[in-house]
Amino acid sequence: MEFRFTEEQQMIRETAEAFLREQSDAAAVRRAMATEQGFEAALWDELAGNMGWSAMHIPEEFGGLGLGAVELVALMEEMGKRLLCAPFFSSVCLGATAILCAGSEAQKTALLPGIAAGTARAALGWMGAGRDWSPSGVALACARHGDGWRLHGESHYVVDGHTADLLVLAARLPGEGLRLFALPADTAGLTRTWLPTMDQTRKLATLTLDGVQLGNDALLGLDEDAAEALQKALDIATIALAAEQSGVAQQVLEMAVAYTKERHQFGRSIASFQAIKHKAADMMLKAEASRSAAYYAACVADEALRGGAAGAELAQAASLAKASCSETAFFNAGSAIQMYGGVGFTWEYDVHLYFKRARASEAFLGAPAWHRERIAQELGL
Amino acid sequence: MKLQFSEEDERFRREIAGWLADNLVGEFAPLRFRGGPGDEHMYPEERKHWERRMAAGGWTCIGWPQEFGGRGASIEQQVIFHEEYARAGGPGRMGHIGEGLAGPTIIAFGTDEQKARLLPGILAGTELWCQGYSEPAAGSDLAAVKTRARLDAATGRWLITGQKVWTSLAHESDWCFVIARTDPESIGHAGLGFFLVRVRQPGVTVRPIEQMTGTSEFNEVFFDDAVCESGDMLGKPGEGWKIGMALLGFERGVSTLGQQMLFQNELDEIVRIARENGAGKDPDIRQRIADAWIGLRIMRYSAMRMLSGGADGSLAREAMSYKLYWAIWHRNLGKLAMDVLGPEAEIAESAPYGLSRLQSLFLFTRADTIYGGTNQIQRNIIAERALGMPKEPRR
Numbered sequence: 001m002e003f004r005f006t007e008e009q010q011m012i013r014e015t016a017e018a019f020l021r022e023q024s025d026a027a028a029v030r031r032a033m034a035t036e037q038g039f040e041a042a043l044w045d046e047l048a049g050n051m052g053w054s055a056m057h058i059p060e061e062f063g064g065l066g067l068g069a070v071e072l073v074a075l076m077e078e079m080g081k082r083l084l085c086a087p088f089f090s091s092v093c094l095g096a097t098a099i100l101c102a103g104s105e106a107q108k109t110a111l112l113p114g115i116a117a118g119t120a121r122a123a124l125g126w127m128g129a130g131r132d133w134s135p136s137g138v139a140l141a142c143a144r145h146g147d148g149w150r151l152h153g154e155s156h157y158v159v160d161g162h163t164a165d166l167l168v169l170a171a172r173l174p175g176e177g178l179r180l181f182a183l184p185a186d187t188a189g190l191t192r193t194w195l196p197t198m199d200q201t202r203k204l205a206t207l208t209l210d211g212v213q214l215g216n217d218a219l220l221g222l223d224e225d226a227a228e229a230l231q232k233a234l235d236i237a238t239i240a241l242a243a244e245q246s247g248v249a250q251q252v253l254e255m256a257v258a259y260t261k262e263r264h265q266f267g268r269s270i271a272s273f274q275a276i277k278h279k280a281a282d283m284m285l286k287a288e289a290s291r292s293a294a295y296y297a298a299c300v301a302d303e304a305l306r307g308g309a310a311g312a313e314l315a316q317a318a319s320l321a322k323a324s325c326s327e328t329a330f331f332n333a334g335s336a337i338q339m340y341g342g343v344g345f346t347w348e349y350d351v352h353l354y355f356k357r358a359r360a361s362e363a364f365l366g367a368p369a370w371h372r373e374r375i376a377q378e379l380g381l
Numbered sequence: 382m383k384l385q386f387s388e389e390d391e392r393f394r395r396e397i398a399g400w401l402a403d404n405l406v407g408e409f410a411p412l413r414f415r416g417g418p419g420d421e422h423m424y425p426e427e428r429k430h431w432e433r434r435m436a437a438g439g440w441t442c443i444g445w446p447q448e449f450g451g452r453g454a455s456i457e458q459q460v461i462f463h464e465e466y467a468r469a470g471g472p473g474r475m476g477h478i479g480e481g482l483a484g485p486t487i488i489a490f491g492t493d494e495q496k497a498r499l500l501p502g503i504l505a506g507t508e509l510w511c512q513g514y515s516e517p518a519a520g521s522d523l524a525a526v527k528t529r530a531r532l533d534a535a536t537g538r539w540l541i542t543g544q545k546v547w548t549s550l551a552h553e554s555d556w557c558f559v560i561a562r563t564d565p566e567s568i569g570h571a572g573l574g575f576f577l578v579r580v581r582q583p584g585v586t587v588r589p590i591e592q593m594t595g596t597s598e599f600n601e602v603f604f605d606d607a608v609c610e611s612g613d614m615l616g617k618p619g620e621g622w623k624i625g626m627a628l629l630g631f632e633r634g635v636s637t638l639g640q641q642m643l644f645q646n647e648l649d650e651i652v653r654i655a656r657e658n659g660a661g662k663d664p665d666i667r668q669r670i671a672d673a674w675i676g677l678r679i680m681r682y683s684a685m686r687m688l689s690g691g692a693d694g695s696l697a698r699e700a701m702s703y704k705l706y707w708a709i710w711h712r713n714l715g716k717l718a719m720d721v722l723g724p725e726a727e728i729a730e731s732a733p734y735g736l737s738r739l740q741s742l743f744l745f746t747r748a749d750t751i752y753g754g755t756n757q758i759q760r761n762i763i764a765e766r767a768l769g770m771p772k773e774p775r776r
Contacts, residue, residue: 002382002383002689003382003383003384003682003685003686003688003689004382004686004689005382006382009382070382253768257768257769257770260770261769261770261771268771269771271764271770271771272770272771272772272773274757274760274761274773276770277760277761277764277765277768277770278757278760278761278764280763280764280768280770281702281705281759281760281761281763281764281768282760284702284763284767284768285702285705285706285763288683288702288706289676289679289683289702289706290679291686292679292682292683292685292686293675293678293679293682295382295682295686296384296678296682298382299382299383299384300384310384320675320678320679323671323672323675324675324679369668372667372668372671372672372675373664373667373668373671375671375674375675376661376667376668376670376671379652379670379671379674380652380656381652381655381656381661381662381667381670
């Protein structure tokens with residue numbers, strides 16, 4: 001049984017842990033989150049350019065390192081622990097994965113090396129204004145127009161959509177399903193609006209497309225329904241997000257335990273009270289369970305990326321991991337505030353940053369109930 | 382990181398699955414899916430016979446080292462064994478306390494003479510064991526045991542007096558291992574001994590406890606100058622706590638992982654009923670079934686993580702949360718079963734109090750979060766040992 005990180009994967013993980021502890025400390029997170037851009041260029045250049053993180057799951061022939069989803073998940077877990085403010089989830093997990101799942105060889109060759117090197121940052125837009133995170137929720141419209149395409153409408157909740165260089169957008173072709181397009185951020189007719197968010201550590205934008213005209217080369221893959229490719233990309237990104245949530249869950253557990261050990265009331269450390277210990281034990285129980293779910297899902301995503309047999313479980317793996325990790329991250333972050341007591345409610349202490357990230361990620365790409373319903377359907381209910 | 386078992390392990394899986402398919406037939410066919418938790422009182426004679434069939438096939442004590450008659454099976458293979466056993470509907474094992482608890486403890490702490498004399502009966506499925514730990518005043522606080530052991534200087538025998546409780550299978554057993562106080566002045570962990578006592582003797586009385594299920598798997602066992610022969614103490618006086626705790630380490634080990642297949646059988650039945658009776662259209666039931674499915678899958682991957690953790694067979698720190706996780710999951714499953722059945726959940730199978738499998742599940746799972754360390758004790762263990770939070774004040 002080798003359901004554990006290999007030595008190489010463990011090394012990636014430890015390197016990330018050490019790097020982020022230094023570079024994504026509370027001061028760095030608070031600096032980045034206060035800006036509209038949401039990240040510091042120097043840090044991004046370091047982790048994407050020098051450390052090669054954005055190249056992790058991109059195949060070597062497209063300028064990547066040719067590793068897989070397990071490595072991606074290992075990084076995301078560490079990023080979650082430190083609330084890294086960087087366009088990694090948007091550009092690598094969502095953008096690059098969508099291109100990997102939908103693009104032609106020529107498009108992958110053209111688009112992925114820049115993302116892998118961190119010199120181009122991608123973002124993926126597919127949501128309409130509603131609550132449907134699946135491909136059926138795409139509201140942006142496209143139509144054939146001469147030799148190319150015309151896009152009209154809005155794409156909502158686009159992570160880092162206001163700062164990305166390259167936008168991958170899903171659009172609905174009436175009666176013919178979905179199409180995915182890749183377009184530069186400076187395309188005429190495209191307006192990008194940054195939205196202030198409750199979780200300031202991850203930035204969202206609305207994209208408005210007013211009759212945007214694109215050549216046929218902007219269409220990712222063939223002129224056929226892209227719903228399946230989009231779903232696959234979303235499921236892989238969902239697994240990456242779940243791993244990040246499990247990192248959040250673990251970190252707030254450790255923070256809260258450390259705090260309660262230091263905090264004295266009634267003449268003893270409050271960590272010695274069973275009321276506190278049992279809360280911490282429940283947090284650990286959930287954190288361990290969610291980590292198991294995220295690692296399993298990573299193995300499935302790995303197979304899905306490589307076209308292996310177990311990749312058929314991708315949808316249920318994504319839903320299992322997302323439902324579990326979302327609940328755990330929110331439960332643990334909420335419990336941590338309670339364990340900190342009054343100071344947990346202050347801006348000064350960092351626990352609210354984790355609580356807000358947990359809330360935002362819980363909803364993003366589908367809340368637990370939505371994913372459980374997807375599983376119920378898979379079970380034939 | 383990979384999810385698969387090795388090819389060698391898969392060969393082992395085919396071997397045990399094939400043996401079970403060939404042997405769990407004929408006279409043993411009625412035992413399929415019987416005798417598990419909540420049903421342990423069923424078919425005792427047939428299940429003893431089945432133990433001997435297992436032994437003849439070389440399928441008892443597979444995790445023991447080869448020098449003591451086992452197969453020296455790896456942890457992976459032991460899990461596979463338990464999985465396939467449950468998948469095939471293998472009956473609740475009458476010999477599991479000897480195989481999983483008494484045997485490994487004798488191997489770890491016994492003399493060569495004790496090993497040579499006591500292990501073969503466990504291997505052969507002919508000598509059954511039960512566990513004498515808890516007492517009426519020593520439950521979660523096990524170190525509060527009051528049962529006394531007095532050395533008879535003339536014969537070298539120990540004479541045991543006291544009461545044990547919650548003793549599974551005592552009425553079917555040949556042996557009981559007993560933690561008792563050798564030093565009457567002692568309190569707490571000190572002054573305890575670990576005794577191997579024959580159940581069938583005048584000084585031992587077994588009285589079944591009628592449970593809320595109407596059935597009796599657990600017993601009270603009374604010792605009234607019961608004899609422990611001079612060579613049947615394990616370790617020395619004062620070592621009882623150390624040996625007793627080591628034994629609990631075996632209990633929390635690999636055998637609990639195989640139960641997931643039993644859980645899968647139960648969940649499958651609940652899903653089937655929900656599809657048939659329309660409960661599966663209820664949004665709340667759909668959510669809870671999906672949640673149960675997620676929880677069971679997580680148990681599997683957690684088990685696989687634990688198995689991948691240490692090559693020495695020890696389970697990782699994270700394994701401490703496993704009992705708490707499955708106990709809560711299983712208790713919720715019992716309630717879910719009732720809610721899926723709806724009004725039919727109330728109707729028993731037969732008078733006067735013959736419960737269905739799912740009714741027994743519902744009631745018996747209330748014990749899951751109590752025995753083997755209550756949820757509250759488990760949370761203490763997790764907080765103190767895994768998270769390093771300060772210990773409770775203890776004697």
